[in-house]
Amino acid sequence: MNGLIEFIKTLGAARIAAMGAVAAILVGVFAFIILRVTAPQMTTLYSDLTLEDSAAIVSQLESQGVQFELARQGASILVPNEQVARLRMQLASEGLPTGGSIGYEIFDRSDTLGATSFVQNINHLRAMEGELSRTIGSLDRIRSARVHLVIPERQLFQRDRRPPSASIVLNVRGSLGPGEIRAVQHLVATAVDGLEPDHVSVVDESGRLLASGAGTDDEGVVSANLQERTVAVESRLRNQIEEILNSVVGPGRARVRVNADVDYNRLTETTETFDPDGQVVRSTQTKEEATSSLSRNGQVTVGNQLPNADAQGGEGGDRDTTALTEEVVNYEISRSTRTEVVEAGQVKRLSVAVLVDGTYEPNADGDMVYTPRSQEALDRIAVLVRSAVGFDEGRGDVVEVVNLQFALPPQDDLLADSGGLFEFTKDDIIRFAELGVLFLISLLLLLFVVRPLLRRIVTPDEKQPQELMIGPDGTLVMETEVAKEEEAEDPFVIEWLEQARQEGALQASSIAKVGEIIKEHPSDAVTIVRGWLDEQAA
Numbered sequence: 316m317n318g319l320i321e322f323i324k325t326l327g328a329a330r331i332a333a334m335g336a337v338a339a340i341l342v343g344v345f346a347f348i349i350l351r352v353t354a355p356q357m358t359t360l361y362s363d364l365t366l367e368d369s370a371a372i373v374s375q376l377e378s379q380g381v382q383f384e385l386a387r388q389g390a391s392i393l394v395p396n397e398q399v400a401r402l403r404m405q406l407a408s409e410g411l412p413t414g415g416s417i418g419y420e421i422f423d424r425s426d427t428l429g430a431t432s433f434v435q436n437i438n439h440l441r442a443m444e445g446e447l448s449r450t451i452g453s454l455d456r457i458r459s460a461r462v463h464l465v466i467p468e469r470q471l472f473q474r475d476r477r478p479p480s481a482s483i484v485l486n487v488r489g490s491l492g493p494g495e496i497r498a499v500q501h502l503v504a505t506a507v508d509g510l511e512p513d514h515v516s517v518v519d520e521s522g523r524l525l526a527s528g529a530g531t532d533d534e535g536v537v538s539a540n541l542q543e544r545t546v547a548v549e550s551r552l553r554n555q556i557e558e559i560l561n562s563v564v565g566p567g568r569a570r571v572r573v574n575a576d577v578d579y580n581r582l583t584e585t586t587e588t589f590d591p592d593g594q595v596v597r598s599t600q601t602k603e604e605a606t607s608s609l610s611r612n613g614q615v616t617v618g619n620q621l622p623n624a625d626a627q628g629g630e631g632g633d634r635d636t637t638a639l640t641e642e643v644v645n646y647e648i649s650r651s652t653r654t655e656v657v658e659a660g661q662v663k664r665l666s667v668a669v670l671v672d673g674t675y676e677p678n679a680d681g682d683m684v685y686t687p688r689s690q691e692a693l694d695r696i697a698v699l700v701r702s703a704v705g706f707d708e709g710r711g712d713v714v715e716v717v718n719l720q721f722a723l724p725p726q727d728d729l730l731a732d733s734g735g736l737f738e739f740t741k742d743d744i745i746r747f748a749e750l751g752v753l754f755l756i757s758l759l760l761l762l763f764v765v766r767p768l769l770r771r772i773v774t775p776d777e778k779q780p781q782e783l784m785i786g787p788d789g790t791l792v793m794e795t796e797v798a799k800e801e802e803a804e805d806p807f808v809i810e811w812l813e814q815a816r817q818e819g820a821l822q823a824s825s826i827a828k829v830g831e832i833i834k835e836h837p838s839d840a841v842t843i844v845r846g847w848l849d850e851q852a853a
Contacts, residue, residue: 593649
């Protein structure tokens, strides 16, 4: 202990303070690095949450003792990466997040035993609105949705019933097309009994009317439907062509445009044909008549006017007899009726334009050189395109295949063979960058802070050969006093300045010793000086 105490005394207060500062800095730096490196990597659990969902999820995480972070003013919650899947399943079992609305979990409460039918109907309506809002909000281009349903109650002895209706407010990313708007309408209409898609109105967050829900399609809607069907036909044909060309010329090395002239007129044609050669007897009707009359030449008497007066024969006269036969035959003529309905959407004419890039091959210097494709290759591509679109020369279809050089070379093709051995995600790259910055800060701290302090501590004090030094006023003073004053002024002295000061103190001490010797032995000093003068004179 005495040796340790003496060693500490020899170090001095400045060195002990420097050692303490170095130790504190090293402990702090390495503690920060260790905590930062060993800290779990945080990943987004949920984003774009409402305040209600954020509060419910935070309450669940705190009850489970899970470390979490809040971002974007509580709209996003971050948790350790290895616990994301487990926490999502646990929160899903609790019905979280709800999307800011209440669904069918409203009926999971135990206080519904004494609820009236009115309250149950209201809860059922709220549950339907909440579930529809969640379903619509799960679509890709829709951030959130709010649904309002109006379902009239059926009254007793009511003959006419008002149809239900719905209103939807959407918070979208960008803009929605007509097809997506109608998809939302049909989604809500099929989920509510008796609701028609035409009675669903849709409004975006800026107040722009996307669907009126008036119940009838106006001319603008009909025109949009026809235009959408035309675009669908063109897109289907373009995809078929690009799928074939990507296998021939490479991905992204061909551009295809299709213009389709579609006939949306619906035609119904009925044809009735009679065949006169196909006669069939349907019915026959025969009629026979026979008449007989007798004319007398004598006078008219009462006797010959009596009935049956001439039954046994009488006087002679002329007898007239007539026979009539009539036959009616009805024939059935064969008849065929043909009704042909031509639905709308028939393609009247197709125009296909195909732009194909050439080939790129390295030259002797390793540079990629463009080479146009041969006419034979273009003709083969044209044959493939005609087969893909169902080319019909009779209706005037046109297919043009042109070879031109693209503005940008195929960079992806050039780098296809240079695949890396390791594949890193965005999170891994951010993590490596963070560790690199920490390492750089640690290295700079060691070089410019810790290293000078260690050199100051390790460098020993050089003992002065003499105890006396020349003070600032020209008198001889103790070396320790001057050192204390200098240390008080500047504890960190430049090395070259200390060395010069030590050399000056050594010379002053030598001069002082010589002066003392001369005072003690003046005669000897005089003899020595005279000897020096004689040697110089000789």
